[in-house]
Amino acid sequence: MLDYKLLAALAAVVEQAGFERAAQVLGLSQSAVSQRIKLLEARVGQPVLVRALPPVPTEIGRRLLNHVQQVRLLERDIQAQVPGLDEGGPPERLRIALNADSLATWWAQAVGGFCTEQGLLLELLVEDQDVGLKRMRAGEVAACVCGSERPVAGARALLLGSMRYRALASPGFIARYFPRGVTAAELAQAPAIVFGPDDLLQHRYLSALGVEGGFAYHLCPSSEGFVRLAEAGLGWGLMPELQVQEELAAGRLCELLPERPLDVPLYWHHWRSGGELLGALTQHLQRHAAAGLVAAKR
Amino acid sequence: MLDYKLLAALAAVVEQAGFERAAQVLGLSQSAVSQRIKLLEARVGQPVLVRALPPVPTEIGRRLLNHVQQVRLLERDIQAQVPGLDEGGPPERLRIALNADSLATWWAQAVGGFCTEQGLLLELLVEDQDVGLKRMRAGEVAACVCGSERPVAGARALLLGSMRYRALASPGFIARYFPRGVTAAELAQAPAIVFGPDDLLQHRYLSALGVEGGFAYHLCPSSEGFVRLAEAGLGWGLMPELQVQEELAAGRLCELLPERPLDVPLYWHHWRSGGELLGALTQHLQRHAAAGLVAAKR
DNA sequence: TCGAGCAAATCAGTTCTCCTAATGAGTAAT
DNA sequence: ATTACTCATTAGGAGAACTGATTTGCTCGA
Numbered sequence: 001m002l003d004y005k006l007l008a009a010l011a012a013v014v015e016q017a018g019f020e021r022a023a024q025v026l027g028l029s030q031s032a033v034s035q036r037i038k039l040l041e042a043r044v045g046q047p048v049l050v051r052a053l054p055p056v057p058t059e060i061g062r063r064l065l066n067h068v069q070q071v072r073l074l075e076r077d078i079q080a081q082v083p084g085l086d087e088g089g090p091p092e093r094l095r096i097a098l099n100a101d102s103l104a105t106w107w108a109q110a111v112g113g114f115c116t117e118q119g120l121l122l123e124l125l126v127e128d129q130d131v132g133l134k135r136m137r138a139g140e141v142a143a144c145v146c147g148s149e150r151p152v153a154g155a156r157a158l159l160l161g162s163m164r165y166r167a168l169a170s171p172g173f174i175a176r177y178f179p180r181g182v183t184a185a186e187l188a189q190a191p192a193i194v195f196g197p198d199d200l201l202q203h204r205y206l207s208a209l210g211v212e213g214g215f216a217y218h219l220c221p222s223s224e225g226f227v228r229l230a231e232a233g234l235g236w237g238l239m240p241e242l243q244v245q246e247e248l249a250a251g252r253l254c255e256l257l258p259e260r261p262l263d264v265p266l267y268w269h270h271w272r273s274g275g276e277l278l279g280a281l282t283q284h285l286q287r288h289a290a291a292g293l294v295a296a297k298r
Numbered sequence: 299m300l301d302y303k304l305l306a307a308l309a310a311v312v313e314q315a316g317f318e319r320a321a322q323v324l325g326l327s328q329s330a331v332s333q334r335i336k337l338l339e340a341r342v343g344q345p346v347l348v349r350a351l352p353p354v355p356t357e358i359g360r361r362l363l364n365h366v367q368q369v370r371l372l373e374r375d376i377q378a379q380v381p382g383l384d385e386g387g388p389p390e391r392l393r394i395a396l397n398a399d400s401l402a403t404w405w406a407q408a409v410g411g412f413c414t415e416q417g418l419l420l421e422l423l424v425e426d427q428d429v430g431l432k433r434m435r436a437g438e439v440a441a442c443v444c445g446s447e448r449p450v451a452g453a454r455a456l457l458l459g460s461m462r463y464r465a466l467a468s469p470g471f472i473a474r475y476f477p478r479g480v481t482a483a484e485l486a487q488a489p490a491i492v493f494g495p496d497d498l499l500q501h502r503y504l505s506a507l508g509v510e511g512g513f514a515y516h517l518c519p520s521s522e523g524f525v526r527l528a529e530a531g532l533g534w535g536l537m538p539e540l541q542v543q544e545e546l547a548a549g550r551l552c553e554l555l556p557e558r559p560l561d562v563p564l565y566w567h568h569w570r571s572g573g574e575l576l577g578a579l580t581q582h583l584q585r586h587a588a589a590g591l592v593a594a595k596r
Numbered sequence: 597t598c599g600a601g602c603a604a605a606t607c608a609g610t611t612c613t614c615c616t617a618a619t620g621a622g623t624a625a626t
Numbered sequence: 627a628t629t630a631c632t633c634a635t636t637a638g639g640a641g642a643a644c645t646g647a648t649t650t651g652c653t654c655g656a
Contacts (some may be wrong), residue, residue: 599655602641602654604652606648607647608645608646616637616639616640618636623633
């Protein structure tokens with residue numbers, strides 16, 4: 001059997017993004033962590049971490065990490081079966097990566113019941129679009145919600161449905177930039193709002209409209225803030241329908257190009273050997289995610 | 299994370315059926331094994347082994363064992379991915395329980411290619427009929443072939459096909475016991491051959507013919523021996539069609555009741571979280587087991 | 597009822613793993 | 627340069643865990 005003390009150290013270093021913090025989490029000294037990693041590398045015969053800021057697992061390291069992730073999921077099952085095996089440590093949370101918009105809209109509704117029922121704690125990591133898959137590949141998370149269809153090795157991807165985005169702006173903004181109605185070319189000239197550097201929604205929307213080249217945009221890495229900026233007339237942006245129903249109804253935001261929504265399919269990626277709990281969560285999502293999403297068309 | 303040194307000790311004790319032998323396998327003293335088990339029980343808060351001959355895992359113990367089994371399967375995958383992680387120990391074999399008749403007939407053909415391709419070593423445990431499932435439940439084996447449809451918790455059962463048995467005896471035996479032809483009632487009076495105490499084939503065959511009550515039988519726990527006994531005229535028995543084609547063709551064995559074969563469905567039980575190797579083996583079997591089996595009808 | 601034989605538990609002593617603490621070295625920002 | 631930060635290295639020591647010897651407990655057979 002592998003030495004899981006060493007693997008746990010590797011996992012802690014990557015998850016905590018540093019030896020020092022990893023040591024704290026493990027209840028050890030920084031030195032001990034360093035030694036464990038070194039010993040692990042000696043056993044494996046090659047480095048498992050690239051010493052950078054933050055430390056990044058090597059190819060081998062990633063494989064080991066996602067093995068650890070899978071074993072942890074199995075352990076979760078058995079700890080549910082065998083009382084008094086809780087290790088005394090803090091109750092482990094299930095780490096899941098998802099995109100900010102999902103978290104801001106349908107996620108809580110969809111998983112709320114399951115978590116209270118099962119007494120399950122989550123550790124949610126917000127990641128733009130497809131970056132969550134990287135975490136998955138590195139074995140840092142048990143599952144993720146993202147836009148990529150292709151599962152990583154050892155995992156499965158399940159289509160949950162699509163999130164419908166609409167291009168919105170405040171009435172004042174529209175009056176100012178589009179006095180003669182909205183056209184694709186003009187849209188590219190008006191300032192936009194973009195969630196983060198990895199957020200390519202607006203880019204995709206514009207290129208779907210046939211507009212090439214760059215455009216000016218604000219960066220605002222907060223879902224709520226995003227809506228507030230749009231309301232304040234700073235720019236136009238693509239917002240999840242679900243999140244802005246009130247603003248639309250009250251007329252604080254208006255649609256630029258009606259009947260041109262953007263549907264973004266969302267996939268649930270989860271380890272194939274994820275144990276019963278993750279399996280149950282997957283089933284639950286399959287049934288309850290649809291409520292907040294539109295049926296996907298490809 | 300659980301302490302896998304302790305769990306490995308538990309597994310060794312159960313698999314080797316004793317502390318002493320477990321110690322040898324682990325490269326430790328008997329004393330050390332005893333202490334590990336005790337420590338494990340202290341952690342868990344209750345006994346994991348019933349001290350008997352051989353030691354038997356408790357309910358909790360079985361759950362732990364089959365967790366170990368699943369983790370081992372995952373480790374096998376990663377060891378294939380990460381060279382130089384072989385632990386130096388002896389190459390771990392994949393433990394599989396199956397019934398003697400399968401081993402005597404189609405098994406080798408079905409898995410031969412896969413094993414050589416993948417460089418996979420097997421440790422086969424021969425178990426009568428459904429006893430293999432117990433090994434599965436105890437986490438002692440990674441998979442098993444048996445007649446039960448119902449999978450163990452955490453595992454899947456896959457119908458492979460049916461084995462066709464025919465009731466056969468030597469010409470001399472038939473002439474002696476059934477001079478006027480074979481009838482069900484007379485069959486129950488003639489001595490039978492039964493594989494082992496758990497082998498209920500003949501019982502089922504007779505009760506399917508409407509015969510109630512006991513009958514006289516030899517016990518012979520060897521597939522080859524079984525056929526030899528029948529050839530020698532010691533009794534009649536149900537033999538896999540596959541195994542006795544030569545004897546039938548040569549006239550050394552004859553069918554008692556033509557057109558009354560007994561088809562026994564066989565299922566492949568494997569852990570759901572068994573990793574890629576076990577998954578691949580399962581697929582392989584699904585494709586190649588059929589060759590030696592008749593399509594199952596229910 | 598009593599030993600013989602065997603398996604596991606216990607105990608005392610020792611080994612050696614693994615940790616801590618202090619220090620050193622490399623890198624980036626000030 | 628200096629400071630701040632992170633990780634590596636080293637020596638030394640605590641204690642976990644192993645070994646070997648012995649005891650306990652059980653099962654048979656006489």
